[in-house]
Amino acid sequence: MVNYIAKVKETVKASERQQKKEEDKDSEDLKMKMTTADMLIKEELLFTKCLPIIEVLQKNGVPITTTHASPVKAAQLLHTAVQTITDELAMASDSSFVWLRPATDLEDFMDCANKKGLFVTVYGLTLRCGVPLTDTHIKEALQHTFRKVPSLRTCFRKRGDTLWACDMNHEELDFQVTEMKELAPAVESLLHLCFPTTEGPLWCARLLPADAPGRCSRPQLADALPYSRTLLLANHHGIADGTTNMVVTDTFLCVLDNVVTGEPIDDAIQHGKLVAGEESKAILTARVEELMRDEAHFQQLQEDLKKRKIKKKLIPRANPRARDPDFKCQIVLRDLDKETTQRFIKKCKKEGVTVNSGLVAVCDAGIVDFVKDGGLEQDFYSIRGMHTVSMRRYWLGDTSKTLGVHMMPLEIAVSTPTEWRDNFWEYARSVHKVFSQGLQEKDAVMFMASMMGKSTEEDNFAERPPPECDYGAANMGNIDRLIPTEGQQVRLIHLVRFTSCWNAPMHCLFHTLRGCFMYSLTYANDIMTREDAEKLVDKTFDILIAVMQM
Known part of the structure; x- marks a missing residue:
């Protein structure tokens, strides 16, 4: 009985303690509500006072958003305004840049x-x-x-x-x-x-x-x-x-x-003008608006593009290697002498294709032979190349001195037969047709359209994706027109270009200078070994020489 009474007393005391806690909590909640209400009143006054200042700042380009702002946001808005003003003043006082x-x-x-x-x-x-x-x-x-x-x-x-x-x-x-x-x-x-x-x-x-x-x-x-x-x-x-x-x-x-x-x-004489390329933006906007008229079709295009990106590419299939987050880019170089270069140019003209289309067909054939040696046997090979296009080609007037970055990649996907030697130039003409159509339709803007939906540009580089194409290519053509200078004492006798890769296993960059063809391959060393890269380039140039006899 004594034990039972003790338990009852302890239970009563515990209940009293719990009730006291709840009363204390209610008291604190009431104080908090009163404090919040007081803060709301104070912040309402603060917001009302600083609103004209914020409006002036907004008119002068300071990025402060008050849409749907509640009084609770007044302190943050004022802090943003003060911080922005501080930053603007600091930047304005820094004369080291404009x-x-x-x-x-x-x-x-x-x-x-x-x-x-x-x-x-x-x-x-x-x-x-x-x-x-x-x-x-x-x-x-x-x-x-x-x-x-x-x-x-x-x-x-x-x-x-x-x-x-x-x-x-x-x-x-x-x-x-x-x-x-x-x-x-x-x-x-x-x-x-x-x-x-x-x-x-x-x-x-x-x-x-x-x-x-x-x-x-x-x-x-x-x-x-x-x-x-x-x-x-x-x-x-x-x-x-x-x-x-x-x-x-x-x-x-x-x-x-x-x-x-x-x-x-005279350093005052400027060579070129830095431009934003509003013409390119207008082309992109018009194309997206056109596509958005049929939103379902646009979404389907983006889905198809995504599928082509994630489809496993030929070289990683033929020569699978572990991806290295610390991969490095390496290079292979090749040149053609003037006589051989001119023979290839004449052959392309005779066959009714541009030199660029002829070279792309050669590169595709080289990839086919390379992956076949690696054991990847197919009747046809779908090769996805991303080819850099200067958007200046769509602008009006002389664009040769417009500076900045004004290029986009054009996707060229052509089915290459394993027996391409049976009729190489017919294949080259099919490449030429697809290329010409893509340029005419301004399909290069699809690259930027495909980036829509990314919350920030950083999202594009959050992690390295699997190769999204079989290769990237950039052909500057005959660069004599862009580098005409022949000095009294100084002459350019060779020029080669490179761009490091990330979402492509390799980049092929080529052009002619003073009649000679110059080529570089930049590749990711976790996709190919140096030996394999040199083997691929050897095959490509062997094909280039051979097709002139076909």
């Missing part, structure tokens, strides 16, 4: 890519000169080129939540003389550079030693211009595409010749 305009979607895309060392572009220039080219000659010419070409002064900065293109407004050069004598390792050391986005410069120059063996496509100049140097120019892809880099190259050649000969240089 705000130009909001960055384009493609610039934003490339800036996010470069933060991970992706899509870096490298140009290799081999120069001939009548006198020894010194490090000082090169550095002085680069300084003048920096002053004369606006894209080389471009950097990117955030203004609120928006990325802006800016002019550095101060001179800074990233120039080094490297000890590496071989071109391939020197190029590969630059293919994953992360440039200082906000400060600039978003490009750099590396000069190989004077005794480094240079590539040459103009041996006839050796007697008159006996001295040679090789210079590498690397850049963030957000400031320059192929056309822009050609302007940079030609400006540098002109300036370097003036430096060597002692001619005066």
